[in-house]
Amino acid sequence: MSKSVSADQFKKAIDGAGIESVKYWSGWKNEWRGMKWKGKNNNPQFLVLHHTAGASTDSTDPKHKGNQTSADEGQAKFVNRHPSFDPSLPASQFTLRRSGHLDVNTFNVCYHAGEGSFKGTEWSGHSVPDNAGNSYGLGIEIVSKGQKDDLTEAQWQTLARLAVALKDLYGWKDTSTYYFPRHKDWAPKRKVDIKASNSKVQKKFTEYAGQWDGHTPDYDVLKKADEDRTLASKAVWRLACRLADIGYGSKNWKPELYVQTWPVKTMIEYNERWAPDMEDKSVLGPKAFTRIFEEGK
Numbered sequence: 159m160s161k162s163v164s165a166d167q168f169k170k171a172i173d174g175a176g177i178e179s180v181k182y183w184s185g186w187k188n189e190w191r192g193m194k195w196k197g198k199n200n201n202p203q204f205l206v207l208h209h210t211a212g213a214s215t216d217s218t219d220p221k222h223k224g225n226q227t228s229a230d231e232g233q234a235k236f237v238n239r240h241p242s243f244d245p246s247l248p249a250s251q252f253t254l255r256r257s258g259h260l261d262v263n264t265f266n267v268c269y270h271a272g273e274g275s276f277k278g279t280e281w282s283g284h285s286v287p288d289n290a291g292n293s294y295g296l297g298i299e300i301v302s303k304g305q306k307d308d309l310t311e312a313q314w315q316t317l318a319r320l321a322v323a324l325k326d327l328y329g330w331k332d333t334s335t336y337y338f339p340r341h342k343d344w345a346p347k348r349k350v351d352i353k354a355s356n357s358k359v360q361k362k363f364t365e366y367a368g369q370w371d372g373h374t375p376d377y378d379v380l381k382k383a384d385e386d387r388t389l390a391s392k393a394v395w396r397l398a399c400r401l402a403d404i405g406y407g408s409k410n411w412k413p414e415l416y417v418q419t420w421p422v423k424t425m426i427e428y429n430e431r432w433a434p435d436m437e438d439k440s441v442l443g444p445k446a447f448t449r450i451f452e453e454g455k
């Protein structure tokens with residue numbers, strides 16, 4: 159991105175990240191106290207990982223009642239309009255609930271990093287002046303008890319997909335630690351979040367990283383492969399990768415470029431969910447095409 163990212167570009171990237179559940183809180187486009195990004199091209203340069211330390215459970219069982227989206231409503235509300243700021247404003251750009259649901263509080267600058275420094279660290283290349291982290295980095299509050307390494311797999315999955323989306327949106331080189339520091343990497347004397355090591359974060363990113371290369375195939379090219387199911391084109395591979403990334407097909411499915419042919423079983427699985435009345439559920443309709451590639455669901 160050679161220009162400052164707009165609200166529309168931001169929303170398109172998040173909506174297309176393959177994150178199952180996203181909420182944009184009202185006022186997410188607001189600019190707070192006239193603050194603007196001071197990073198390269200007037201964009202943020204990294205995402206700071208925080209935890210709320212206020213979760214109701216440290217269980218990682220997805221069925222646990224404390225890991226349902228509604229269980230974290232209070233936490234999400236608190237982060238969205240932090241009551242100790244006057245007037246209240248977001249305490250981070252994102253909140254990541256234990257269910258994997260993502261709340262977008264703002265895409266503009268807000269307070270989350272506080273006093274700190276990257277001088278003499280592996281992040282010094284970001285050239286952030288001391289105590290100015292808020293103007294150079296986004297923040298995500300991950301709902302957790304903060305007592306141990308207790309993030310849910312759903313949280314890791316959303317974080318990994320968000321990481322890829324932000325990297326592409328802002329033109330960051332990759333999803334390495336350099337672009338995803340923990341709060342304690344910025345403020346080691348004051349902060350302990352997040353408890354997970356940077357290598358654990360990287361491991362989880364790799365585990366959940368998308369296989370799709372981010373290019374939307376041409377619908378007509380894709381339809382050719384729908385009609386001739388012996389074709390193993392790049393377009394089919396992109397469809398298969400995208401379906402795998404958003405949770406369809408068998409768990410460890412790795413579509414291979416120029417080998418993967420029309421994913422019949424997975425298309426049926428997809429259409430059974432979205433178009434149960436369809437006569438032939440193995441085909442790709444125009445609505446599904448848009449939903450899969452643009453909306454990531």
Ligand SMILES: [Zn+2]
Nearest residue numbers: 208209341351
């Ligand atoms: Zn923090």
